[in-house]
Amino acid sequence: MAVADEHYHNDNKELQPLLVFGPPLIFQVFESRNSHKYLFLKAFSSQLPLPQFLTTQNVDPSSIRTILCNQLQPITANVIRLLPSLALIVTTTVGNDHIDLPECNQRGVQVVNVGGQTTEDVADMAVGLLIDVLYRISAADRYVRKWVPSKPWSLPRGSKLGGKGVGIVGFGRIGGEVAKRLEAFDCRIMYHSRKRKPFVSYPFYSNILELASNSDVLVLCCSLTEETKHMINREVMLALGKEGVIVNVGRGALIDENELVQCLVIGEIRGAGLDVFENEPKVPKELITLDNVVLSPHAAVLTSDYFTDTCEFVEESLSKSLLF
Numbered sequence: 001m002a003v004a005d006e007h008y009h010n011d012n013k014e015l016q017p018l019l020v021f022g023p024p025l026i027f028q029v030f031e032s033r034n035s036h037k038y039l040f041l042k043a044f045s046s047q048l049p050l051p052q053f054l055t056t057q058n059v060d061p062s063s064i065r066t067i068l069c070n071q072l073q074p075i076t077a078n079v080i081r082l083l084p085s086l087a088l089i090v091t092t093t094v095g096n097d098h099i100d101l102p103e104c105n106q107r108g109v110q111v112v113n114v115g116g117q118t119t120e121d122v123a124d125m126a127v128g129l130l131i132d133v134l135y136r137i138s139a140a141d142r143y144v145r146k147w148v149p150s151k152p153w154s155l156p157r158g159s160k161l162g163g164k165g166v167g168i169v170g171f172g173r174i175g176g177e178v179a180k181r182l183e184a185f186d187c188r189i190m191y192h193s194r195k196r197k198p199f200v201s202y203p204f205y206s207n208i209l210e211l212a213s214n215s216d217v218l219v220l221c222c223s224l225t226e227e228t229k230h231m232i233n234r235e236v237m238l239a240l241g242k243e244g245v246i247v248n249v250g251r252g253a254l255i256d257e258n259e260l261v262q263c264l265v266i267g268e269i270r271g272a273g274l275d276v277f278e279n280e281p282k283v284p285k286e287l288i289t290l291d292n293v294v295l296s297p298h299a300a301v302l303t304s305d306y307f308t309d310t311c312e313f314v315e316e317s318l319s320k321s322l323l324f
């Protein structure tokens with residue numbers, strides 16, 4: 001467990017403690033830009049739980065008024081209750097499912113989400129994963145690298161994107177950008193969301209099973225809630241069918257991952273492009289060996305622009321919060 005010693009030991013009483021949960025890269029970039037204002041405390045997921053961390057570092061929990069986080073470390077009711085002065089949580093993500101929002105409401109803790117600038121990157125990633133699964137780009141790359149010169153080339157066939165029926169699950173900003181991109185490939189777009197969108201002309205399916213039966217591809221762009229958890233279950237995958245492809249750029253738990261693995265292994269669906277997993281950073285071992293799956297480590301937004309932009313948004317939110 002590392003603490004940014006040069007700041008932690010700074011005697012300047014004006015420095016404000018900022019607890020950073022989860023995002024080491026954001027932390028590094030942000031720290032290098034703002035070290036004059038904040039006393040940084042770091043805690044990463046899968047390391048010490050918060051109470052031990054605070055004790056080890058001799059930090060008074062009541063001195064912490066702000067948390068900077070991403071989806072890697074759940075900000076549970078217990079974490080919130082441990083920090084009596086907590087007033088602000090800034091998350092660098094679009095999704096808020098790692099934060100106990102009812103507890104924040106009750107305690108009057110403000111939650112600021114600075115992930116909105118990543119919409120286009122996530123949509124690009126969704127289309128990239130889909131093209132990769134259909135045209136087998138990653139599989140072909142592995143094949144060429146292992147190819148033995150004495151053998152002729154031979155690869156399983158891909159499947160074209162043009163004309164495919166694409167069911168977009170969650171038609172917010174990301175879903176809209178995915179639709180815009182896939183229209184250019186002559187895909188037939190349709191969607192499912194909580195409610196029909198009055199200004200969207202694509203066919204709306206209130207029932208996810210019906211959407212799956214009418215689609216060749218499902219692209220998951222919705223947030224994770226109690227209602228959407230495991231919405232893509234075995235029945236939905238069977239309705240999508242043996243030629244069906246699933247792309248997930250939302251959250252891993254939107255899909256029942258055990259069932260997904262089974263369906264991929266026995267060929268109940270054609271393939272999947274996954275940027276997110278149910279128990280990150282764990283990836284089911286069966287997926288590693290499958291050639292009909294393209295895997296990405298929750299990396300849709302990880303461009304250099306993202307770090308620069310996000311740090312600016314974080315700084316703006318912290319400054320506006322009146323805490324500093």
Ligand SMILES: O=CC(=O)O
Binds near residue numbers: 094095096118
């Ligand atoms: O997953 C990333 C995000 O929610 O921004």
